Amino acid sequence: MTRPSPGDPVALSTSNEAMTAHVSAVPFRAQPFAHYWLAVAPFGALTGVLLGSILYLFYAGVGIWGIDWPVAWGFALINYVWWIAIASGGTFISALFYLTRSEWRNAINRIAETMTLFGAACAGIYPILHLGRPWFFYWLFPYPNTMGLWPQFRSPLLWDFFAILTYVTSSVLFWYFGLLPDLATMRDRATSRRWQVFYGALALGFRGSSTQWRHYHVTYGVLAAIMAPLVCSVHSIVGLDFAGAATPGWHSTQFPPFFIFGAFLSGFATVLLLVMALRRLLNLQAWMTGRHLDVLCKLMLTSSLFVGYAYVMDGFTVFYGGEKADIVNYTARLFGYYAPVYWGAVLFNVMLPQLLWVRALRVNQLLVTLLCCGVIVGMWFERYTIVVISLHRPHLPSAWGLYHGSLWDWLTLMGTAGLFVFGILLAIRIIPAMSMFEMRETLEQRR
Amino acid sequence: MRIVVGAFPDETAMQAALGRLREAGFNAIETYGPKPAGEGHSPLPLVILAGGLFGAALGFWWQTHETVQAYPLDIGGRPLFSWPAYVPIALEIGILLAIASGVFGFFVVNRMPRLWEPVDDAPAMRRATSDRWCIAITTETPEQARHALWRFAALEVDEVAA
């Protein structure tokens, strides 16, 4: 295969049959790619670590974490926000760019959405883990109980609870809905009875009759049109978890958009990573071309500019507002104990991505890979900045303090990372890694 | 009653055949293809809208009821009816119901799950989800239908019981 270039067509002209055959063949193979199980094993192990640390957490209590008096929120919230941002990247691509009718989107939306699923799963764990008494998490749900009590609807945390609930459920439904036609294809191409029944059951009898297609087409459009604002609302609300408080460093009106920008950035970075990896592993270069890399890089660049803008505004509003506690807090962020974390975020999220202005670099996969990893780490730093650095300098100096993640904090983080990759690897083992029915349209247009 | 299924190599061929079959007076016709075919009317958008509005309304009322009637409490000196705070949750519940009603509405409209349909017995159908476009004619007079399909250049014609 030739090296990808920004000039590549959105897909090399191949026949429907060739594409379908190639993509649908993967799950029927014992291994989607060479040494597949070898790759799965470590991440499976990490998932085990996650389970272990969760069990110990429930046994011993949140005291095993690094959180303390001034910094009462730590890794749990950092990781939560970080994962949910990563997850949203998928929805942006599959929903937002569906609406814009961007043809390049068809090849990668399956990967993107699958990533959303597992990202959201990882994120969804944390809000419950972080509770002091997680076994009462259901008190967040407004159901008539023997205590005659209800949740407190003014709390951003409750908004968040519903936002996540909605986002996870909707993502699953949207993902499954988009999968239907391909499941039908798989059913009909399956040779072994086992696969036929499996996919047949999942396809629920989708046959591609003109009626089905008619409803399908319309519905999918409308759902996409809802998913796009949904993901924005989710991130605004996550932003409000912080902006809703009077805490210095949090009490800022720009948080909702700021969080959406962050979601764009880390989301695109992660999708880009996955696309680069999977197109090689599954030989999808014919349909995920240099063009895709180029587009995703441009998106990353754009969103990194957004984020940069937000960083600047952060500083501006602090001094423009001129509240003492805020200034103290912000100064601590720039020059204090945790300054490296903040500047790390600036470096990885804003400065380095500027390299992508250079056309040639956008298809230099090694460099882009590094940049993506940088952004993903950088975004974690950004969350660390928002949560920890803001909290460690509250209004009263008598309550100033420090925070350090404990071993269990790190294990849990690693664990969710493991779960994420583990999930995606399992997913590509059973579902087509590319949306075949949408590719057919693309190929049509190429012809 | 019999169903006659003809398979075509691509959409244009099928469309052509379709028109001429209609002229030939075949009405009970359904087509199958591997990719979204043709625009057209669907009730689902309305269903989704309804679901969304219902959800949002329900969510807002629920919150209002619980804070104002069910157990009024002084929370941070805020008014009992703090409507701006109810918007996010109302919105989320609305979206949730909208999307759910969309997806499940789709299944209902198409009476899914329908794992089996008579046409499934036609071998040609098995490629209708990959690279064939099929026309299924339900008719009393299968012979004419087959001839017609052959005439309109079907690659393959099967006949199955309705």
Place this chain on the structure above:
Amino acid sequence: MSRQWRALDALARDPAFVTRAEAEFPMLARAMAAQTDRRGMMRLMAAGLALAGLTGCDAGEQGGILMPPVHPAPGTVGAGSDLFATAHLAQGYAEGVRLRHAAGRPIKVEGNPLHPASLGGTDAIAQAEILGFYDPDRDIGLRRGRVAQAWQDLLTAMAARRTRAAEDRGAGLRLLTGRVTSPTLARQIADLRTTYPEMRWHQWEPVTRDSVRAGALLAYGQPVQVRPHLAEADVIVAFDSDLLSSAPGHLRFAREFAARRNPTRTDRMSRVYAVEPAPTQVGLAADHRLIAGARDLARLVPMLAASVLRDEAPADAPPWLGAMAADLKAARGRAFVHAGPDLPPESLALVHAMNEALGGRGTCWTLGAPAEADSAALGESMRALLDDMQAGRVHTLLVLDANPAFTAPGFADALRRVEFSMTMAVGPTETAGATHWLVPQRHAFEDWSDARAFDGTATILQPQARPLFDAISPHTLLSLLAGPAPAGSQDAVRATWAPQWGDAAAARWHDALATGLVAGTASPPIDVRLRDDAARAAPAVPDQPLTLSLRPDPYVWDGRWANNAWLQELPRPTTKLVWDNPLLISPARARDLGVRNGDRVEVRRGDAHRVLPVWVVPGQAPEMVIATLGYGRQDVGAVGSGVGWNVYPLAGDGPVSLRKADGQDELASTEHHDPIFSDAGEYVRHAGLDAFEADPKVLAREPALEHLYRMHPPGPAAWGMSVDLNACIGCNACVVACMAENNIPVVGKQQVMHQREMHWLRIDRYYEGDPEDPEILLQPMLCQHCEQAPCEIVCPVEATMHDSEGLNVMVYNRCIGTRFCSNNCPYKVRRFNYYGYTKEEHRPALARNPDVTVRARGVMEKCTFCLQRIAAARIVADIENRPVGAEEVVTACQAACPTQVFSFGNMAQGGTVVERKQSPLSYAMLAEQNTHPRLTYEGVIRNRNKDVGA
């Protein structure tokens, strides 16, 4: 910590104990020999097990056991709480207290307003004493060597000693006690002396105050005691003074001191100069804090004396000295000078001379006879004993309420030469381990005895509960030395007083118990002339460049309270250190040594040396290095053993050397921020008196903007608090009181280092300005009960909300632990149970306040304005169909505070709070946050002398 309570918890389940506790309970003043109602108590001991493991689950779990008593309880009603007077002994001096009984058992120490040494206030140690009372480590049992003995064995052993002592008319019989003010003990010892004429009685306190005694001898020829009346003093000069911290009567002095510190409530604010090597509690409240090391002090006191007595102006005097002297002289008759026990006797004599010259006698101070039964120089007394022991002149040694093996270097060796030694102690001590016999002593709260306050006022100590452990009274033990028949402690005490009372005995005994003091026992002012040569006393100026000062820890004291977890985890007034006793050094010296907090240094004096971590104390004299006594105990119990470093061996007067050593120690302090600020006034508003007189509203800032939707909670009552920062001396009594009242757990050193301490009420300390000589500001910080509470709106489950009386309520059992409320609290007064701290304490339910929920793991908690007290008052008021009175409810912190910093009440009924809130000094913390707190502060006004620099 965790081991500590197991024993007692088990005990609560042990039927034998139940019956024992059941058989008799607090001796009431009101109904003599009557038993209180024990129903409640039994319920609690049973419920205790459930309670200890309390979780938020709502499944009305069944199966508690109810154990009603066998006999009814005449004369008492209900399981409601009651107060019974007794006394807490500080270095032998009595501080009157009343124990609050809930459900029939003592749970809380309150002050005794009638008692001259309390006036209703208490100190931290007295507050924590209730924890010591329930300390299971007290269960030591009668032992000989390591072997447990039966009481019969004690009788035989004592019989043997009596004969042995009779042989040499008691020459070899020695009695070693702590400082004794108990008339009964004194009487018993006197009796012993008649039986054994040669017997000698030694007294020993590691913190001797000998210098004070010697100073008095120099000045007056007898060990008279100065009794300040600070409310009368316009100008106070305090040289390294313990007046407000540990001097006998300090609670009273603090109250009188504070009476003149708030310009809005006194027509003339007093002016206080503190000249001291390290921040004392006087210094914290002083208008001028002037730093002077031991050497400086030895020069400064004579200089001041010179200018006061002889109107001289010493050449090399610091600029402020003249102004200070002028101030004193200007206030003739209303000026008072005080010097602490660490100054040499000569200096103290000079201070006496100055006071006489300033003519305050009779108005702002008087002289009185010492309260001790036998005022002795404790240092000499101990030295004499050691010599005799070494010389083998001692065959029988009885140690009462003293721990010389730990506090008197050389004692342990000398002990080997003694044929028969016996220790009587309330809990394990190093001495108990070293002597042949160990006799468990009853805790002061479970025994009859008596003691005198600093002014001689006697208090009869009455048992508050049946002894928790098998132990006897010191009075009984002494009676065994006198004769074969053991005397009960109550009889012993009655035998002391009955003769003095004659026919009125019964009534007076009753009154004494009811009021907590024996009327008319205060010793009158005595009239004694100052010796002429007092004014010529000349303290020697030490020539060493470095002074090592060994000072008692403010809370663990000489080590006797080391097993009290509340005191261990109580932040020290200025350093905020807990669970440790590092070497305190000045910033300058730290710079010279190149050390930071926690770095180790080696201190060497003679051949004794210690490697200790350092803690840098802004405002300490560079010349001074301060080591804290009372730590490093090896045998004191589960809590205190092996905590900190024993510095007693460093005692002496040889030259001291100090050098950096390798390594570091982790030290736990509850103040984690970088110490120095330029603008601590943002939080603790302060100004000079002149500024205040120019504009009383000098501390006022622009009022907070009205909230978009402000909701004033309407209700039958409106609770509010005002905190007067002018009065706060940082003694921390309020903090312990809060812990005792609200079942607040201790978390241990590790968790404190992890910033997880649980104190609902903390005293914030700010340094402002120059690190070498900063302004030190204190501020009690507790839940502000904001009317627009930020914590409430962010709680997703309605676990914290407002009630109509303006309380910010926290419902523990609804809390799921999101901790958002704490993040959103501008004052950071919420505490979170990261672990099941309460459970880990293994403190038995019966030692807790039954009216306060015990919090589970994963739950947020905070100050409730003592909701349980409010609720109690509310219920009574409702039954009587009347509103709750303005000052009907007194919070725990308010009750404990010796200086009346706190005022609390139902603002709907007016009262002190309302008045204080109208004071021009009144302000709300972080008003710009628009939280509208129900708690306001009165800012600090310093009465500065403009002629004094700085």
Place this chain on the structure above:
Amino acid sequence: MAAIFPPEANLAAKLVLLSLAGAIAAGIGWWWLFPRTDYARHVDWTVQQPVPFSHQHHVGGLGIDCRFCHVTVEVSGNAGLPPTYTCMTCHSQIWTNAALLAPVRQSLADNVPIRWHRVTDLPDYVYFNHAIHVAKGVGCESCHGAVADMPLMRKVRSMTMSFCLDCHRDPAPHLRPAEAIFDTKWQRTPDTPSPATLMAQYHVGGRNLTECSICHR
């Protein structure tokens, strides 16, 4: 080449999905319902006691007033259980040898309390105060039921928070005249003062009784 699924598959699939949904709904339903059941709340459970004390006999039969044994009910938070001594005031005269009463005599002899088992229990974080309820006209019966008809004591109310709230939200219908408070058989009669009158009499309604701080500390 035949279809993948037989015709029956359609019905089967629908059934499977339906039953799945049904199962989930049922599960939630049970989880929601169970805490409300008398079983979960131990309502009508008779607890085994060391002595089978019969309120029916003592209160219903002999007409002994509640306060004869529960002395502190009017002045204190907890109603108080009678000391063994109280039992023996009568039983030293009558039934002196009854085997049933052996534990009582034993208790007095050995000076060891009788271990009664709690029947009506509240969680430790709820601070119920008998005195105020009695003072404000709430009868024993309202929480403890018709004790006079109980041979053996049993719990009759769910004692859930909502049970308390029902009354705290609207006390009026639960109030009774002072003389009827200890009468477990009392019924409202035409000449009983109206709820409103009682509210006024007892000065109830001055404070909002549904505030958390009323019961929780």
